[in-house]
Amino acid sequence: MVGRFTLNSTLLFIPLALLLAWEPTVWLVHTWRSPAYDSDGGYIFLLALGIFLWSVSSRIPSSGAATPNLKSDQKAWRILVATAIARAIGNSLAISVVGAFALVFDIYAFGRLARLNERQRRVSPAFLALVFAFSLPVERIVQRVVGYGLQYVSAVGSCGVLKLTHEDVICEGTKITLDTVPVLVDLPCSGAR
Numbered sequence: 001m002v003g004r005f006t007l008n009s010t011l012l013f014i015p016l017a018l019l020l021a022w023e024p025t026v027w028l029v030h031t032w033r034s035p036a037y038d039s040d041g042g043y044i045f046l047l048a049l050g051i052f053l054w055s056v057s058s059r060i061p062s063s064g065a066a067t068p069n070l071k072s073d074q075k076a077w078r079i080l081v082a083t084a085i086a087r088a089i090g091n092s093l094a095i096s097v098v099g100a101f102a103l104v105f106d107i108y109a110f111g112r113l114a115r116l117n118e119r120q121r122r123v124s125p126a127f128l129a130l131v132f133a134f135s136l137p138v139e140r141i142v143q144r145v146v147g148y149g150l151q152y153v154s155a156v157g158s159c160g161v162l163k164l165t166h167e168d169v170i171c172e173g174t175k176i177t178l179d180t181v182p183v184l185v186d187l188p189c190s191g192a193r
Contacts, residue, residue: 017080020087021106024099031137041135048107048132051123056114058121076112079105100136107132148174155185 032042083102090098111117111125151174159171162178170177174185 017084020084020091021099021103023091024087024096024103027096028100028103028136031140032135037137037140039135039137039140041137044135045132048128048135051128051131052111052114052116055116055119055121055123055128058119060115060118061120073113076109079109079112083109097141104129104133104136151185158183158185 028041031037031039032045083105086102087099090096090102108125108129111123111128116123116125116128155171155174155176159169159176162169162176162183163171166178168179176183176185
């Protein structure tokens with residue numbers, strides 16, 4: 001009964017997880033091809049895929065083949081469920097980055113399920129996930145997040161200085177209005193446009 005339940009839930013879970021992973025995967029591939037991201041992530045993905053195929057094409061020694069590690073498999077399935085939930089939240093909020101980062105944990109879980117660390121050509125699932133993580137446009141994302149913080153600090157400082165010399169200054173986050181005219185605050189290092 002437990003085996004049937006696991007098989008049925010797996011057959012239901014896999015298509016749903018793939019459906020949720022579709023949009024972040026398309027977004028990630030777009031970042032590899034878009035000149036705006038200037039990313040070499042596609043090549044790094046091919047490297048991660050090559051490492052996976054190199055390891056998974058080797059056999060599991062006969063002593064380990066007869067005893068599957070159920071705790072390891074359960075942990076991997078829990079990770080896949082958690083990332084599916086994270087992607088569902090990311091998709092509902094239209095934040096593709098959340099789903100793309102969840103793919104890193106998916107790679108780790110698939111590495112555990114494929115028992116890469118038990119094969120003749122062993123590869124740590126964590127190492128494989130780390131290699132895959134470098135295919136994400138991490139530099140651009142960090143630049144935007146840190147850049148917004150720098151832009152916000154600059155806007156607060158500019159607003160304080162403008163309030164000393166002008167009475168009609170409205171400050172709302174990074175948006176400053178001076179005498180009904182919008183004032184743009186931008187820092188060259190912030191990555192903002």
